[in-house]
Amino acid sequence: MRYQRIFVPALALVLVMLPAISTRAQGEEVPRGPTFAARALQALIDGVQFGVIIAITSVGLSLIFGTIHLINFAHGEFVTIGATFAFFLNVSAAGPGWHLIPAALAAVVFGALLGGAVERGIWRPLRARGTGLINMFIVTIGLSLLLRHVVLVLYGTRPASYAQYDIQSTIGLGPAGITPRDLTVTLLSVLVLLGIAVLLQKTRIGTAVRAVAANRDLAEASGIDVQRVVLFVWMLAGALAALGGVFFGLVEIVTWDMGFKLLLLMFAGIILGGLGSAYGAMVGSLVIGVVAQMSTLWFPVDLQYAWALLVLILVLLVRPQGILGRAERVG
């Protein structure tokens, strides 16, 4: 179907051009301040920072898909719960008022426990009952609805920041700048991503995860305890989502629906990288983060997240297996 490959990108291009033309027609000038190159560099830095945070959250989503082929639509809520749990320990009047660092660590542990609890309490029994995969997708939707609104009742609708590292002055990096907080978050995120890579490549459990992802039956036949591996993946995914949530709440703001908004970008990232591939999720998320931030150079900020969808549809048209995924014949 050649014509589709040309038609839809052309349509997408028209969609991209339209706003550019219309803003020009209305004579809305972007405020002139720093030069375009400086703004581009700043957007790139912001994009990388945003991208590594998305990467942290989406690696778990991709690993879950890789091992049990379930798309966890409630993954965004794991992110929110991580961020709001740290908020409770750190800021909330009812909480103990810890410093952010121990609060963040506690949130990560809580995220891991939540991931494990969901696997043991919902997914394992459902798999044992032989519930179909599509029905499981709908269960994740229900779980997402439940968790999001429990957070809403407990946390409320007001956006808020953590008590520490709130306002900082930027360090100059040539024409652009970054706050020490954002730099630390970015570097920590990169370290965490490297840590995951080492975990997957060098450790026993990491090898087992890759084996289950590659071929579940063969892994089981070779004596790998698949249920234990799946539990590990859920706990890892929960912990990473919570960490990503704290990081996102730190550099942006904590809200009750932050995770659901990030979910769109996570999906775009993991499809771009290749569904089920952990490294693909990292690369894809980085690209999505940069695309989202760079788009603000030309287009309104409130459409920032919408570009992720365009990338998603383009990738599905041209290379549905993603950057690092393997082509797989379906039907």
Next chain:
Amino acid sequence: MDFSAIVSDALRSGIGPIAAVYALAAMGLNLHFGYTGLLNFGQVGFMLVGGYGLAITVATYDGPMWLGVLGGIACAIVLALLLGLPTLRLRADYLAITTIAAGETLRLFYRSSWAEPVTGGVFGLQRFANDFYALNPIDPGTYGVWLVRFSSRDIWVMIVGWALVVVVGSLLALLIHSPWGRVIRSIREDEVAARSLGKNVYAYKMQSLVLGGVIGAVAGMLQAIQVQSVNPDNYDPGVTFFLYTLLVLGGAGRILGPVVGAILFWFVLSFLDSALRQAIDAEYVSPDLISTSEVGAVRFALVGVALILLVAFRPQGILGSRKEMLLSGR
């Protein structure tokens, strides 16, 4: 606690305009999910383009209402093609991800500042359905029996809404029992088998996606007409999840499933909502635990629990057959 008020609220929303809107939208979803096995998590996107297609034509460009209806339907067809072209050849999960992302992106798009001259941005558009209410044959006033009373405007919307449900339901029933419908259901059961019999599975899936999307758009228009307003924030992904809940409740893959589901869903939801509010007002439930402003959130959480329990323990709902609803998606 005033029990008659609770029962009245519950009955009113069980048969009211909103239940008709949800029944209609769920019928489109039923065609996707119940009959074809397509996992569309963005039905709200079709409702949005339908409602806005009508509202923009009339309120922004001063067009006639019939043109707005056609415009809304055309938008839904374009949206279905855009979503279907890249994803229907791939596995079911790609469609699920793309549709949920598209629904949310459309909402962001319509509420963004640069779309504001056309869509009204965060304020939305109002008062575009006067032509519809001008046709109202019922004299102004309220009518009803026992605890259930509606204004003449609501009755007019209900007549049109439930008539649409009957018409669309009958057409769907004819379609499903035609050869086309048999192919659609065979795709749900075993896509490879349908393909090996020489059916163009991709084309059939696309037709189903477009048709269900158009039904969703009509539901969106009815909803927009009922409140005489469209606002991007009324089209959040929660609407799609409500639709799934009531569809699974009534029974997916049955013509009457969405209708029974919608009536029962809104009856139970309003009953709980009203009872909870009254219990808080009467201080049976401590306001420290749940305040009146949080009742909405509690309601959503309960829908989530209901959806999980239904799919886990009774995936066929009230009317469906269990055998048909063991979908693997592979």
